[in-house]
Amino acid sequence: MKTSRIAIAGFGGVGRATTSLLLSRRERYREVYGTDMRLVAVCGSRSGVKSADGLEEEQLSTLEDGLSGPAFIEESGADILIEAGPSDFRTGGPGLGYLHSSLSAGRDTIVISKGALVHSGRELRALAKGSGAMLKLSGAAAAALPTFDLVEHSLKGCEVLEVDGILNATTNYLLDAMTTRGIGFEEALREAQLGGFAEADPRNDTDGWDTACKLLILANFGLGADLTMSDLTVAGIQSVTAERIEAWRGQGLVPKLVGRLWRENGAIRAEVGIRTYPLADPLANIRGKDKAIRIVTDAMGETLAIGSGKEPLATAAAALKDLEHILAVRTV
């Protein structure tokens, strides 16, 4: 029986859900991969807990001050890091330090936050390549909706010509409520905030930045592009008024906030903004908090995926899907 040692940095909603799911699946890892899975460390911004023998759920309720940061993960002896801290694409966020240290040391790394991947993607890819570490990022690229896996596995060998993605659950909920129930932006936002899936400051979602981050990660890590945020045109849903919705309705069109990739003169281009779809188009019928992606390739035509997992479980499951992909390679 092999042993895999996991550390989790970032112990909020997603980090905790990932931890619980990981512990509950230990028997599966033993049976399928012949691996004794040990959770050797978890930490938040200021505190953490570690044990070389593996932590149990009841040891996770008291974290010790001062046990946090990339050096703490190093000391834990983890072979695999799951990073689930806050996302900040303008600075890379705390994730950047963890990823830098982990990939430099050759540690396989599963990333859930988007910031560092957007801010320093090229450098992180080079570090992983140099050290031989596997870098997995399903949780950062729309999580419950398969995006990266589609181009990496299902459509492998095909050339991706075009992508249309409804990649942000909050804005889809808001637009759907505004178009199907005729309520205003403010009322729809209040509903989403009460439901706990819109932030008190929703601008990262409503201004299109969250969609842009996911799109850029897909383009750079999945399609071999080398885009920065300044290469993208990014617009959010602010311009969608009741009058515009009414006008679109008259033309049989439904507005969606879409991240779009396409090829132009041999390069990949990207933009985020409102696109309208005729009622018969599947993308017009993505409801509530669902997300969707349509990928057009040269040889396999059009592929459509729709995702609707409940958070934070769905993101935790996406990260652990990445873990199984790592185990499948490392435990042969």
Ligand SMILES: NC(=O)c1ccc[n+]([C@@H]2O[C@H](COP(=O)([O-])OP(=O)(O)OC[C@H]3O[C@@H](n4cnc5c(N)ncnc54)[C@H](OP(=O)(O)O)[C@@H]3O)[C@@H](O)[C@H]2O)c1
């Ligand atoms: N929530 C979702 O449905 C969802 C879906 C997909 C992706 N994501 C991404 O997943 C990540 C986590 O989301 P969340 O909802 O779990 O956020 P959250 O509840 O705010 O948790 C963030 C965690 O990161 C920790 N943290 C902050 N700075 C840190 C540092 N320097 N070192 C270690 N930990 C640090 C915080 O620690 P303290 O507790 O000490 O402050 C907290 O435990 C975000 O990047 C988000 O974009 C979330």
